[in-house]
Amino acid sequence: MYITPIKYNPLPYPLSHSSSLLLNAHCHLFNCPSLDKLLEDDNRIYISNALDENELNHHLLIKKSNFFISTGQHPLYPKDTIKDSLLIKLLDDNKIYAVGEIGFDKRNKNLQSQISTFLNQVDIANQYEKPVIIHCVGHYYELFNLLKKNFKKVLIILHAFNSSIEVINMLNEFNIVFSIHNKILKMKKARYILHEIISNHRFVFETDTGIKNEHDITLTISNIADFMGVEPEKLLNGGRTQT
Ligand SMILES: [Zn+2]
Secondary structure, X not given: OOOOOOOOOOOOOOHHHOOXXXXXXXXXXXXXXXXXXXXXXXXXXXXXXXXXXXXXXXXXXXXXXOEEEEEOOOOOOOOOOOOHHHHHHHHHOOOOOEEEEEEEEOOOOOHHHHHHHHHHHHHHHHHOOOOEEEEEEOXXXXXXXXXXXXXXXXXXXXOOOOOOHHHHHHHOXXXXXXXXXXXXXXXXXXXXXXXHHHHOOOEEEOOEOOEOOEOOHHHHHHHHHHHHOOOHHHHHHHOOOOO
16 A cells, blocks of 8 residues: 655644654543553653543643643533533633534434534634544534534544545545544445545544553554554554645
8 A cells, every 4th residue: 555645734733743643632541540651651642532520620630741631512421511611611721622522423312402512512612723523423414514514624533433435535625634443444344444544644543442441552553554554654654744
């Protein structure tokens, strides 16, 4: 597989350094037993998601330059866990890197409330010029239509992408970064989908909840590299977002 680097608009740090630093673009470190040890290595960077105020308060106490926080109303969990007013306060105080994970999940049958929560929280992120981390299980067309109508420019980190090449092509018109999780390898057309994502050069890797709460991003990267038949370094360099 041959990857040609091409130029894209610069992304904010640490997304801009996902090839030179080991960035875990979406993880949940609240319950991670080896958290202190993970954060000792400055060459590894984490964007950790807080799902509720308890997790958020834990995250806010961590003062490490390689630890970034995202928070927002997850579509599968009880309503108003992270209220809009709290998000605004966090953004005013510059406490979080991104708004998310927010979005859609077909297992939650109340689509209307997911839409209104999503629109409010993307609007807040947009006003503060922060990225949004999107969780999307089903409902990709709703996501596309809402973004197209309301938020064409917001920077999207689409976490654990698991849909089709058609959906990738549809979403590529946005300011989007695809976040790759190991579970993509379980998809039937994983090779084609990964090839499409990698050829567009806007991708990062993640562990999400981790395997037994472990969050070694090098495992994800080497699994994907093995599967695609490339060296991990080459895979990372192909993903360079600035040239
Ligand atoms: Zn997650």
